Amino acid sequence: MSMDNPVLGRPAEIPADPETAVLDRVPNPHSDIDYLIRFTVPEFTALCPMTGQPDFAHLVIDYIADQWLIESKSLKLFMYSFRNHGSFHEASTVMIGKRLVETLQPRWLRIGGYWYPRGGIPIDVFWQTGAAPAGVWVPDQGVPNYRGRG
Numbered sequence: 001m002s003m004d005n006p007v008l009g010r011p012a013e014i015p016a017d018p019e020t021a022v023l024d025r026v027p028n029p030h031s032d033i034d035y036l037i038r039f040t041v042p043e044f045t046a047l048c049p050m051t052g053q054p055d056f057a058h059l060v061i062d063y064i065a066d067q068w069l070i071e072s073k074s075l076k077l078f079m080y081s082f083r084n085h086g087s088f089h090e091a092s093t094v095m096i097g098k099r100l101v102e103t104l105q106p107r108w109l110r111i112g113g114y115w116y117p118r119g120g121i122p123i124d125v126f127w128q129t130g131a132a133p134a135g136v137w138v139p140d141q142g143v144p145n146y147r148g149r150g
Helices: 072-084 089-104
Strands: 025-027 036-047 054-064 068-070 108-115 124-128
Touching: 036 072, 054 089, 068 072, 068 089, 072 089, 089 108, 089 124
Parallel strands: none
Antiparallel strands: 025 068, 036 054, 054 108, 108 124
């Protein structure tokens, strides 16, 4: 984790893998209140660790910041680093959530991984740090269950 934002406002290379990708954070200007921040990643891609074929997901990340916000460019580069990374759906989704918690130490975080089917089975993965703080509006993630062409 970097505090001097090495990618903010500068050209940046795509990290080789998620483990070495740097997630930057910036101070939360409203740390005195609870409010929800949502990132949607509609075209997330990782590789199946068994076949090497691409897996696609729609990710929704909701969090309530404490002292830190994620810097969005570093988040984009972190997400992009999965494109050549072999990882099961469950491992990728939970890894992203854990890295964000490690970097931000938020009051609350949840991630929904809505994976597109391969082999005829969609897999959705959900993880959160606990119950959301009382009084915070936490909207539905808005991603429908997979229904195929029906």
